[in-house]
Amino acid sequence: MSSIRDLTAWEPLLRLVRDSGAERLDAPGGYLTGQIGLGSWSVPVRRPFPVPGRAAQVEDMQDEFTAVERVQDALRADGADGVSFMVETAPGGRTLLHVIESGPAVEPGFTSPFVGALLLVENAVPEPWRRLPEDAPGAAPAPSADPALLERTLRERLPDAIGATEEEIAEAEARLGVALPGELKALYRVTRARWQDWGDDYEAAERVGDAVGCELFSLDELYIADAASRPCLWQFAADDAVVTAPDAAVQGLVGSPGWIVFGDNGGGDRLALDLTPGPGGHTGQVIVIDHERTIGAGLRADSLTAMVTNRPDGRHQSRDADNPPAVARVNIRALDSVEAAARPELEVLGIGVWEGEPLGLAPVVGLPRLRTLTACPGTLADPLEIAGLKGLEYLSLGPEDWRVLLDAGAVPRNLSAAHIEVQGEAHPLPILDLANELLALWDRPLITRTVLEARPDTDR
Template identity: 30%
Template sequence: MAERLRTWAGEGWSEAVAQVAVTGSWHSLDSWTDGPEGSSSGSILDHMYGVFPDNAPRAAYEVRLRADGSYRVATSPDIDTLFPARLVFDPDFRYPGHPLPGMPRPAAADPTGLPTDPAVLAGVSALVEEFAQHHTRITGHAPRWEPGRTEEEIAEAESRIRARLPEDLRALFRLVGRDAAESGLLGRYSHGSLEDLVEQYWDGLPGASAEPEQDCPLDEEDVVLEAFPPGRVKRVSRNDWWVTFGDNGDGEAIVVDLDPGPAGRSGQVLEYGRNVDEPPRYVAGSVTEMLSAVVNALREDRYKFDEGDPRLRADVDFHRDRTPNRFHSFPDVPELDVRAAVAELDEPALIQSAGLSNEGAIDLGGLAPLVSLRRLAVHRAGSVRAAVSELAALESLSITASNVDLSALAGHPVLWDLTLAGVGHPVDLSVLATLPRLTRLSLAGLDVPEIERLGELRSLRMLTLDAAQLHQLLARDTRLPHLAALSITGHVVLSDVVKFRRRLRDAPVRFAEFTGRLDSVVM
């Protein structure tokens, strides 16, 4: 590592540092020198390639090389809780709306051992038969479906996922075991097999997720927005009781929702995947509703079919016209008049996420008509007055500005995520102590004179600081017993990360250091 670091570092430095994480596939977390910027040659990844074999122990490694050839290597196997630039104290903590596995099973999904409801089976059978007739009339051949499954096979799949499927989905499987040829029975979607259903349920976390899984969820998880129509889908990023049963062949999957929101119904169908930003899309109230919409369209000859494409597509949209203005970026114009810009919006009450970028003065009180706003980011502002008391739904606020007046932020009941950056004056933490749900806070790079007051923020679980701020906390013997994780920005060496962990929590850490020179090693 030291030899390759020296080759990478170039010239004009007195110390160079490389930090590497081995987590199954290794990657460099960071590398830097105290020499001229741009003097290094290429990517540190290229220089370190081949140093760590595939079976290298899972650990964090660091080498600090002096220009005279002496070096110090540090390593720790506690990579899940001790990472350069991140300390994790509670790996099971999750932000609001991001539940861990183990969600209680809804009563409607309790296994009963009964066969499929005969009335539901008859209704679904009539729709499937009529679709087959229309399909044959339009395409010239019957749908190429796999045979239906038995009650015993369905019950076996249910025992694997520990839940009873909705009656109409059970009925669909009884009649059509799998629509591998994408006949169009469910419009642009097709259902897979029972085996697919079970496999997808247990792929990663149980159930389904509307967001990609992160290596460390505490780094990336965000506010979960409301699906449209409001109230039908629980505002969560994943759910043990979202059961994937099909897809559209273009990166989106469909689930039956066994754990709906207060205005929803068990068995409603949702969509998530590559082209679904967030949250999951509401598709239909049930599988039966999807089948009925398709059959009704074919009755009225509303469909698309091309001899070169074997798929029949009924002209149904399944609520794809929902909340087109859920996200909004305000124009970056000098001295933006926020109130006037909001007045020009169509349906401002539907906007849940917004961005402002303006070098002038911004009063966030002008956003008051955005009553559904949950996430707001202000970039490159000259000054900001954080008057958000009328934004009762606001959960996440990020402000990058030279001057920030936080006084109007006091007492906000639901704000749990706050990032401040670029502030050119001392930041007073007293207002933050009035936020009852403040869970995540980033103050890196700011002047916080009374930084020890962070210990008063009892709901704070995730904190981002720079190394200098952390040294300041330690100098004042501040403990943060409620933190789930701490991120440290900028360049920080592994020995300091270990020191921080030991001091903040008096926690044991496995840690080793040794020194050497490029021509010899001294343990």
């Protein structure tokens, strides 16, 4: 098999790209970009319109599929998960292919063709992903928690179910590293929810789901929903904040060593027993971990017994889940000044689309908890004021602002991750060079670029 650094792996795709984007490539400074992974791709190839009266067929795009598969084979040969590329026309009409390998220090990009967050410190995670649950003095099981009633109810609903033995329950506890609450033990004494017990009988599985009120995981599938179980890219995770209101039932965490996941609501949201409740919650309450959120959980029932016997619908999310007070946005639709954002609890400051004069950062200098600053290009009056923000772990700026910091030797060295915010049309190669300058400051693996010249017969 060819390597992704070999032209032979790319030639079929190059022909398609050249044919589809000839006008763009022939224009002065024209280029086209794309990305290919083992499970998906985005390539600048024009797809044919389907025949009127029928849907698009695989054969309509077979040339694209075949060309992409050739690159994917090269990825597998190299042991790589993905690659980015840029095609341009060089002086003299030569077609050049830039093969971009981001390496382990760069997350996938969204606003830039190749560059997401730069991981300046290996294995570092944003502050919310480091946050552990706080103690809730006086937290206790809800009055509705009744393991005996729960077991009786489930045995009436599932008289033929095969339950777990005490040895199997003990094995699950040893694997998880936590003792299972009495209600969860009672549930699995009635049914251990294993497919082999049902003989692939879907109706039997549905009966268990109906009896419990969720898609129940088997005893072997229980897991702890700690922060590591809820990964998120730095570009988005750095904007989150952990906030737990004084009366909140559920702590606003990414995850907790006390969240024991036992099921699914059928839509991808996980159900867990919460052993680390908020100030207004109960130990062993049932929470819903929303798969569309990266932080927090909602309350489903104050006990597993209540969920099974009363069948509550929906969930109750903290009022701060969408607009935590530790996060401030300054833009044309939110706060109208940095002064308005400055408060002691501020952790995340985002400066977005702005139509006024560039903004100064003096009002937030010295704030004890400020750890994230994102600023759209052109919104800062003086990027060097960033030197006064001593606690930053994540910084996202436009290329020009990064250039100011680099030239002045003023890039904050306490950063764990950084991002180059690109808006509008920007040539990718200078962005890659800028990213490598930042990575080099931390002696991190650089983005590599292999330039290949297409053979004449690759062109149209």
